[in-house]
Amino acid sequence: MIEDDIYRTSSQFRLWSYTQSSLKSLRTTTNHIASERVRAALRRARERHLSATPSATGTPQPGSDAEDRDIECLTPEEELVLVRYYCEKTVELGDTYRPPLPTNVRATAIQYLRRFYLTNSPMTYHPKSIMACALFVATKTDNYYMSLRQFAEGIPGDTTADDVIAPEFLLMQGLRFTFDVRHPFRGLEGGVMELSAIAQGQGKPAPHLPHHTPESLKQGILSLALPPVPCTSITDRIGRAHGATRELLKSAAQMTDAYFLYTPSQIWLSAFLLADKPLAEFYLDTKLGGPLEQTTTDSPSPLQNPLYELRTKLLNVLTDCGALLQSYTPLSSDPDQMKSLKRIAKKLYHCQNPEKVNLKRDSAVPRSTPAGDAGTATSESETERLAKKRKLEMEQKQRGTQDMFGPELVAGRTKH
Amino acid sequence: MALSPFASRSPSMTVASPNSALRLKAAASHHVPGQAAAAKPESKPERELTEQLNDDVRRKYIKGALEATAPQGTIEFSLRLTDRIGKKLGEGTYAIVYLGHFRDDPSSCVAIKKIKVNAEYKDGLTMDAIREVKYLQELSHRNVIALHDVFSSKDQNLNLVLEFLPGGDLEMLIKDGDIHYGVGDVKAWMGMLARGVWFCHENFVLHRDIKPNNLLIAADGEVKLADFGLARSFADPYLNMTHQVITRWYRPPELLFGAKQYSGAVDVWSMGMVFAELLLRVPLLAGMSDLDQISKICEAFGTPTEENWPGVTQLANYVADKAVPVQGRDFFLRQFPTAGPVGADLLMSMCVLDPRKRATALQVLQHKWWTTEPRPTKNEDLPRKSGTKKMGDDLARRGGETDDGPFKNAARQLDFGAMK
Numbered sequence: 001m002i003e004d005d006i007y008r009t010s011s012q013f014r015l016w017s018y019t020q021s022s023l024k025s026l027r028t029t030t031n032h033i034a035s036e037r038v039r040a041a042l043r044r045a046r047e048r049h050l051s052a053t054p055s056a057t058g059t060p061q062p063g064s065d066a067e068d069r070d071i072e073c074l075t076p077e078e079e080l081v082l083v084r085y086y087c088e089k090t091v092e093l094g095d096t097y098r099p100p101l102p103t104n105v106r107a108t109a110i111q112y113l114r115r116f117y118l119t120n121s122p123m124t125y126h127p128k129s130i131m132a133c134a135l136f137v138a139t140k141t142d143n144y145y146m147s148l149r150q151f152a153e154g155i156p157g158d159t160t161a162d163d164v165i166a167p168e169f170l171l172m173q174g175l176r177f178t179f180d181v182r183h184p185f186r187g188l189e190g191g192v193m194e195l196s197a198i199a200q201g202q203g204k205p206a207p208h209l210p211h212h213t214p215e216s217l218k219q220g221i222l223s224l225a226l227p228p229v230p231c232t233s234i235t236d237r238i239g240r241a242h243g244a245t246r247e248l249l250k251s252a253a254q255m256t257d258a259y260f261l262y263t264p265s266q267i268w269l270s271a272f273l274l275a276d277k278p279l280a281e282f283y284l285d286t287k288l289g290g291p292l293e294q295t296t297t298d299s300p301s302p303l304q305n306p307l308y309e310l311r312t313k314l315l316n317v318l319t320d321c322g323a324l325l326q327s328y329t330p331l332s333s334d335p336d337q338m339k340s341l342k343r344i345a346k347k348l349y350h351c352q353n354p355e356k357v358n359l360k361r362d363s364a365v366p367r368s369t370p371a372g373d374a375g376t377a378t379s380e381s382e383t384e385r386l387a388k389k390r391k392l393e394m395e396q397k398q399r400g401t402q403d404m405f406g407p408e409l410v411a412g413r414t415k416h
Numbered sequence: 417m418a419l420s421p422f423a424s425r426s427p428s429m430t431v432a433s434p435n436s437a438l439r440l441k442a443a444a445s446h447h448v449p450g451q452a453a454a455a456k457p458e459s460k461p462e463r464e465l466t467e468q469l470n471d472d473v474r475r476k477y478i479k480g481a482l483e484a485t486a487p488q489g490t491i492e493f494s495l496r497l498t499d500r501i502g503k504k505l506g507e508g509t510y511a512i513v514y515l516g517h518f519r520d521d522p523s524s525c526v527a528i529k530k531i532k533v534n535a536e537y538k539d540g541l542t543m544d545a546i547r548e549v550k551y552l553q554e555l556s557h558r559n560v561i562a563l564h565d566v567f568s569s570k571d572q573n574l575n576l577v578l579e580f581l582p583g584g585d586l587e588m589l590i591k592d593g594d595i596h597y598g599v600g601d602v603k604a605w606m607g608m609l610a611r612g613v614w615f616c617h618e619n620f621v622l623h624r625d626i627k628p629n630n631l632l633i634a635a636d637g638e639v640k641l642a643d644f645g646l647a648r649s650f651a652d653p654y655l656n657m658t659h660q661v662i663t664r665w666y667r668p669p670e671l672l673f674g675a676k677q678y679s680g681a682v683d684v685w686s687m688g689m690v691f692a693e694l695l696l697r698v699p700l701l702a703g704m705s706d707l708d709q710i711s712k713i714c715e716a717f718g719t720p721t722e723e724n725w726p727g728v729t730q731l732a733n734y735v736a737d738k739a740v741p742v743q744g745r746d747f748f749l750r751q752f753p754t755a756g757p758v759g760a761d762l763l764m765s766m767c768v769l770d771p772r773k774r775a776t777a778l779q780v781l782q783h784k785w786w787t788t789e790p791r792p793t794k795n796e797d798l799p800r801k802s803g804t805k806k807m808g809d810d811l812a813r814r815g816g817e818t819d820d821g822p823f824k825n826a827a828r829q830l831d832f833g834a835m836k
Contacts, residue, residue, distance in 0.1 A: 006619060009556045030465045037464065119466035140539075140546055143648055143657075148539040161538075168540040169572040174466045177566035177574070179550040186652070 007263065011178035016115055018260045026118055027076040034121030034353070035073035041355045042071055073351045074123055078344045083117045084255055085331050085341055086127035090135055091254075097154045101135070102144060103250055104183060109138035110254045111181045116174035118260075124353045125167065132159060133167045141179040166359040181259075184249050184268035191272065192242045195221065195283060199234045206287055208307075217286060225278040237279065244275035252328040262321045266314075270321035284311065474567040477577055479516040479528055510544065515580070525580035526564060530573050544645035545574060551621050551644045552576075559612030561632060561642040581640055583633030584801040586690070590628055590697050597799045599754055602694045603785070604792035605631075606687075608639035613687060614777035616641070617680040620650045624661040626686035628693060637795035651677070662686055664709050665699045669720055670771050672710050674732035681771035684780065688766030695752050695763075710735060717767055718742030725770035742769070758785045 007013055018026070074082070087110045094101035094109070112134040113127065136151050138144075152161040172179075197203050198217045205212035222234060231237040248271040253259070258267050272280040289305040305311070331337045463471070505513040505527060516528040531545050552563035562579040569575055586605060589595055609631060616623055624646040632642045646661050656676040662668070668685030670678055692700035701716060703709025714720070719740045720728045728734060748760040755763060762785045765775040775783075786792070 009554070011553045026465075033463075033465050116466075119469060120464060124464060137540070140541075140543060141550055143651070165538075165540045169568065169574075172541065172574075173470055173568050176469065177549055177568075178553050179546060180554050189652075 007182075010182060011176075011180055012182045012259075013263075015176055015178055016260060017263075020261065023118075023257060023260055024076075027080070030117075030119050030121055031074070031076040031079060034123045035351075038073055038123050038351050038353045039071055041353050042351075045354050071351055072347060074121070074344065074348060078347070079117065079122050081331070081337075081341060082122050082344055082348065083113060083127055086131045087113055087255055088331055090131055091250075093132065093135060093155065096156060101139065102142070104185065105138045105142045105144045106135070107183055107185075107250070107254055108142050108181045109135040111259055112138060112171065112175055114257075114259070116171055120174050122348060123351050124356050125170065125359070126348070126352060126357075129163070129359055130167055130171060132164045133171050136164050137168060137171060137179075170359070182264045184253060184264040184271070185246070187265050188242070188245055188249065188268040188272070191268070191283060192238060194286075195238050195279070196235070198286070199238065203286070209286070209289055212286065220285075221279075221282060224282055227276050227279065237276065241272065241276035241279050245271045248274060248325055251330070252325040255330075256324050256328050258321060258324055261324070262317070266317055266321050267325075269314075270318040271325055273318055274322050274325060284314070288314070470567050473565045474569065474575075476519055476565065477516050477526060477528060478519050478522075479514045510542075516577070525582075527578045527580045529576040529578055530569070531576070533572070541574070547647050548644045549574075549576065551616075551647045551649075552578075555616060555619060555621065555644075557612060557615040558638065559608045559640055560615060561640045579634070579640065581632040581634050581642070583635060583637065585629045585633060586631040586639065586694070587628035588801050589633075589799060590693060592801065595799050595801070598790075598793075599695075599756065599759065600790040600793040601798055602691070602755075603759075603790070604795070604798060605639050605694065606691055607786060607792050609641065609687060609690065610777060610780045612639070612641035613680075613683050614781055616647075617683070617777045621647055622650065622680060623647050623683050623686075625663060625666075626683055626690065627663050627666045628690055631690070633801075637798040637800070650679070664706065665689065665702050667709065668771065669710065669713050669769055670731070672706055672713070673720075673728065673734045675771075676732075679771060680777055681774045684766050684774055684777060685771075687777075687780070688763055691763050691766065692752065695754050707735070711737065713769075714738060714740050716743070717747075717769060720769045728770070756785075756788070758783075758788045761785070 090109050090113065091106055094106040109131075113131060116130060116134070117127070132152075132155055136148065139146050139151065148161045148165055152159060152164050155164070194203070198214075198221050201214050201218040203212075203214045203217040205214070205217065227237050227240070229240060231240055245268065249268060253267050253271060262270070269280065269284070272283070288307045288311040329337070331341060505515050507513070511532055512530045514528045514530065516526050518524045518526065531541075549563070549566055552561065553566070556562065561581065563576060564579070565577040567575050567577070589597070609626075613623065613626065621644075623641060623644065625643055626641070630641065630643040632640050634640060648657065651657050654677070657678065659671045659674050659676060659678075662671060662682060666686040666689045668682050671682060689700055701709065701712040703712050714736070715738075718724065719736050719738060719742075720734075721736065721739075722729055724742050729736075745760070745764060748755075748764045749757060752760050752763060762775075762780065762783045765783070766780065768774040
């Protein structure tokens with residue numbers, strides 16, 4: 001099958017497809033390395049602080065184990081929750097533009113974020129500073145041209161063009177310089193077009209299923225079991241299934257690991273099954289032949305449909321993928337999840353790598369070592385300044401005046 | 417439909433496995449000449465995983481530094497010559513191209529294209545670079561230049577590790593009066609071009625800059641489609657694309673008329689122009705301006721009208737000052753006698769004014785010209801660019817400054833010219 005072969009040469013398959021376990025171990029490794037580095041960076045910051053203030057009474061051992069233990073780092077699960085929150089924020093940010101950024105652009109940006117945070121930790125680079133950049137890069141890679149200035153002006157709050165572009169190279173490196181994301185949207189449109197043609201008696205039977213005719217296909221689609229929601233006509237039914245599937249693809253498919261674990265066609269088909277099971281199964285049958293007839297169970301040949309095994313295998317995969325999609329509930333609509341998010345954000349505040357906070361320095365100062373090790377370029381005075389700033393912010397926070405994430409990114413949305 | 421041979425590439429399950437990064441890190445820690453980075457002792461704790469992965473890729477290659485001795489006339493010999501002049505294959509305003517090779521196999525050459533940071537462009541990585549990287553990462557085919565890897569080096573430079581193509585480009589062959597070639601050679605080159613274009617279209621990618629100097633030639637004579645700086649994927653129905661693409665002489669009438677929705681037919685027209693140029697050894701339609709290009713198309717093939725191209729008058733920049741009737745088969749037979757009648761038919765199908773009636777890349781491949789005598793020349797028998805005579809000139813010329821003058825594409829041109 002040539003399409004499968006072509007998909008296997010895509011960067012999405014080569015670099016960004018995983019099994020459940022390989023995905024998990026990758027995230028664990030990333031988290032582990034980042035935690036080590038955060039501890040080391042905070043230790044260095046403390047040492048510098050101590051040597052810069054010799055008047056300090058006593059001489060506590062710098063970097064002692066006791067102090068190290070104080071720093072509690074995020075777990076891989078907590079990192080994931082945080083990234084998901086900023087993926088949801090990406091959708092909202094895309095909504096603030098007039099006209100809103102296309103679904104494809106937003107979906108690409110979300111996948112960029114998710115891919116970036118497979119080998120980078122939010123403890124090293126805060127998603128808040130990467131998110132806008134991911135969305136801007138997506139406008140470039142998905143042919144939705146807009147100048148950086150224009151883009152930055154569209155962001156509520158005081159985010160500048162420099163803030164947006166500063167982490168671009170870093171982001172691209174995290175994406176391993178692959179920009180193409182294969183989305184399930186186009187496949188859905190194709191499937192809907194095929195079903196509409198069938199409903200009008202203009203279906204094209206698959207060449208390997210010679211017993212199908214445009215007329216038999218049309219009869220088939222008209223005599224399907226009732227859909228979950230009553231509808232007035234077959235056109236209406238296809239339209240509703242189309243809309244419901246699209247919503248799932250825009251939300252659940254983006255916010256879960258679906259893209260890492262399944263192919264675009266598996267994703268849209270499983271969402272379609274959730275939207276209108278009988279219709280989706282009918283669609284699969286036009287490609288793969290139907291399930292075994294009840295009347296043939298007494299015959300010893302289970303392979304009456306040569307594609308039966310393939311069909312069974314596919315349905316299992318689609319069921320798994322569907323379960324994953326169904327497991328998603330938006331963070332912002334779930335008070336429990338929001339509560340846990342706040343806790344994670346608070347925790348992150350204490351384990352953010354201080355040497356990577358100022359991304360603009362990263363891009364402005366030539367790097368002393370290759371491949372993004374600009375952290376060392378941060379001067380001592382800078383580190384100190386940051387330490388002071390953190391202390392100040394800390395005090396503010398303890399007075400309970402500061403929002404965990406800083407000003408709400410989309411606060412100004414209603415005004416636009 | 418036959419499958420073209422794919423270079424086998426490993427899926428991520430092995431590549432991205434965290435252990436490979438850690439393991440390779442240890443293996444690469446010994447001192448290596450030609451790569452200062454690897455020699456630098458690491459004083460910091462573990463690097464971020466993303467950086468380790470990048471370093472793994474970077475360490476796979478070495479820029480320049482070949483020491484093998486080889487007899488004159490072989491590729492290895494010319495590589496050594498290049499080494500002496502500093503390992504740069506070419507330099508343009510957009511990139512510097514270095515010669516390099518795989519660390520574990522010094523005989524396997526690569527071209528390392530280092531994208532320069534563009535100080536003028538404030539919006540981050542330029543669209544040219546983004547397009548080139550995006551599409552070459554996805555396209556793996558014998559007739560499309562291979563992108564082996566991409567990595568970052570110090571100062572946030574982007575390095576593209578590309579297939580090394582020392583054979584020059586089709587434009588050099590066309591222009592070199594010392595080279596004689598026949599219809600079998602043209603058939604071989606056109607066949608390779610058509611397969612490359614078909615593969616792009618099959619992957620929903622429009623190249624949008626097909627012309628002889630973007631068709632590079634490998635050491636074994638294979639033609640490779642290069643320079644994807646203007647490429648994009650097919651737009652969804654009803655979405656607009658820019659019509660300011662394709663170098664003018666190779667630009668089809670629909671783009672000159674300002675069409676915002678178009679198809680792979682634009683690349684097929686360019687292919688037709690390359691085909692004609694290979695036969696005539698001069699560009700068929702060398703317009704001085706966009707308007708001049710339109711009138712040259714009208715003079716050559718006929719004036720687009722509602723009769724021969726329904727809807728054409730609705731295009732934004734449609735003009736028709738003279739009414740030349742559409743040329744029939746006789747014109748092509750007369751104009752391109754070397755192609756033979758079947759070849760003239762194929763060319764005619766690629767030069768149809770109405771893009772909807774123009775041949776698709778697949779139809780081009782299915783044409784009977786390919787199986788008509790003479791057979792396409794075998795790669796090893798194809799004419800090559802002449803040897804050392806022009807070498808000095810080309811070394812003096814800065815790569816990227818090709819003959820297109822002010823076209824911005826010139827700066828983007830990946831140039832292996834210094835290798836002659």
